[in-house]
Amino acid sequence: MLLGTAAALPLLLGTAGCRSQDLFAGPDPLAGPPRPAPGVTTLRAVIAAERDLIGLYRSAAGGRPAGARELAALLSQHEQHLTRLRARLIVPPGSAPGAGAAGAAGAKRNSPGRAPAAVSIARLRAAEQGSAASLVQRLATVEPSLAQLFASIAACHATHASALSALGNRGG
Amino acid sequence: MTVLRPPGAVAALQAALAAEDAACWGYGVAGAHLAGSLRDAAVRDWTGHNEARDALAGMIAARGAAPVAASAFYRLPFPVHDTGSAMALAAYLEDGVTRAYLGIVAVADRRLRRFGALAMQGAAQRAAFWRGSTEAFPGLTGP
Numbered sequence: 649m650l651l652g653t654a655a656a657l658p659l660l661l662g663t664a665g666c667r668s669q670d671l672f673a674g675p676d677p678l679a680g681p682p683r684p685a686p687g688v689t690t691l692r693a694v695i696a697a698e699r700d701l702i703g704l705y706r707s708a709a710g711g712r713p714a715g716a717r718e719l720a721a722l723l724s725q726h727e728q729h730l731t732r733l734r735a736r737l738i739v740p741p742g743s744a745p746g747a748g749a750a751g752a753a754g755a756k757r758n759s760p761g762r763a764p765a766a767v768s769i770a771r772l773r774a775a776e777q778g779s780a781a782s783l784v785q786r787l788a789t790v791e792p793s794l795a796q797l798f799a800s801i802a803a804c805h806a807t808h809a810s811a812l813s814a815l816g817n818r819g820g
Numbered sequence: 821m822t823v824l825r826p827p828g829a830v831a832a833l834q835a836a837l838a839a840e841d842a843a844c845w846g847y848g849v850a851g852a853h854l855a856g857s858l859r860d861a862a863v864r865d866w867t868g869h870n871e872a873r874d875a876l877a878g879m880i881a882a883r884g885a886a887p888v889a890a891s892a893f894y895r896l897p898f899p900v901h902d903t904g905s906a907m908a909l910a911a912y913l914e915d916g917v918t919r920a921y922l923g924i925v926a927v928a929d930r931r932l933r934r935f936g937a938l939a940m941q942g943a944a945q946r947a948a949f950w951r952g953s954t955e956a957f958p959g960l961t962g963p
Contacts, residue, residue, distance in 0.1 A: 721954070722954065788934065793926070795925050799933075799959070802940075803943075804955065806941035807947075807948040808954060
């Protein structure tokens with residue numbers, strides 16, 4: 649009886665138009681890759697935001713001799729953030745690259761042949777403040793160690809905002 | 821596989837309170853070696869740590885626990901005898917406060933996580949002021 653039921657199962661699935669997930673609990677191997685967990689989606693968004701910040705810094709540093717050393721130091725810390733964040737993202741073989749695949753070198757650059765957009769110190773400061781606030785929002789829903797990493801990076805961004813205020817006051 | 825449980829809220833708050841107590845004491849030492857605007861900054865930060873200490877004690881008491889008592893004396897991490905070492909002590913104290921609030925970020929309570937993260941930002945900014953430079957990962961040690 650059991651053997652007969654098992655043998656008839658493919659026929660039943662075919663005639664009823666059922667998907668395997670209608671009958672079996674757990675992940676459906678025929679339905680393609682599973683959706684990423686919420687923490688992964690959050691991490692990818694944070695990585696993308698960090699890359700955007702790096703791109704802003706690179707634009708700001710171009711043609712700005714005053715304060716170049718300070719900006720380079722802050723940029724270096726953002727690159728460390730990106731490295732640490734990417735290390736937390738485990739991408740299965742064959743998956744779409746997503747935000748975590750490109751390294752610091754993949755951060756936004758100005759298009760060749762176009763004059764670099766002027767990025768002011770005030771804009772950098774606003775971006776740092778916005779990023780710190782966004783990270784604090786995001787850390788509520790992720791697992792504890794990732795929340796701590798987000799909080800630490802947010803704290804760093806807050807210190808960057810203060811440093812940029814001082815730099816702006818000096819006319820950098 | 822061992823599953824690590826997030827720390828309890830009260831334990832994390834007690835650790836932050838202990839760090840704030842140490843900061844209050846340490847700023848008293850640092851302030852004695854500072855003058856002018858640096859002394860003003862130390863007084864401002866000392867006042868902030870006192871207020872944070874009171875707030876944390878209230879949060880702990882509201883959870884039915886007794887706030888940990890401050891020590892009568894703390895061991896200085898290095899000799900403090902001039903402006904430079906006083907500023908280094910202030911940065912050291914803020915680093916300790918930052919680490920303590922990082923513990924609060926790991927608790928399950930979302931509101932406490934936010935509280936800890938924002939407090940970390942203040943401490944990291946003060947540490948950067950006293951150190952004269954920023955750090956990539958305030959409160960975190962190791963990779």
